[in-house]
Amino acid sequence: MSNDARTEAPAVDYRALLEEERASLEHQLGELGFGGVSGTGLSYDSNFADSSQVTAERGEAEALAGELRSALSDVERAIVRFDQGTFGVCERCGQAIAPARLEAKPAVTTCIACASIHR
Numbered sequence: 001m002s003n004d005a006r007t008e009a010p011a012v013d014y015r016a017l018l019e020e021e022r023a024s025l026e027h028q029l030g031e032l033g034f035g036g037v038s039g040t041g042l043s044y045d046s047n048f049a050d051s052s053q054v055t056a057e058r059g060e061a062e063a064l065a066g067e068l069r070s071a072l073s074d075v076e077r078a079i080v081r082f083d084q085g086t087f088g089v090c091e092r093c094g095q096a097i098a099p100a101r102l103e104a105k106p107a108v109t110t111c112i113a114c115a116s117i118h119r
């Protein structure tokens with residue numbers, strides 16, 4: 001392998017990874033009946049309110065959907081950052097985020113040092 005002009009090109013297509021992740025999260029939300037951005041909203045309604053089992057399942061589904069939505073918004077934010085050219089830069093300290101970290105979780109917005117302080 002010889003060097004060509006691609007010294008600045010990332011080895012990984014993060015944008016594609018992010019879009020893949022977004023599609024996957026939207027799909028999971030859809031499967032839960034939360035239908036993503038253009039969905040029909042909650043598929044549960046008051047007809048089922050009498051059943052405590054359904055209520056419990058709905059609670060779990062809502063909790064999971066909340067996590068998925070949060071992850072989805074991280075991914076969407078990362079895509080915006082990608083388009084703005086700030087992708088891969090830590091939101092807190094402005095340092096570059098390690099490529100291995102981005103490859104593992106493209107939607108991260110902080111470097112590992114800031115993440116360990118934050119959490």
Ligand SMILES: [Zn+2]
Binds near residue numbers: 093110112115
């Ligand atoms: Zn940082």
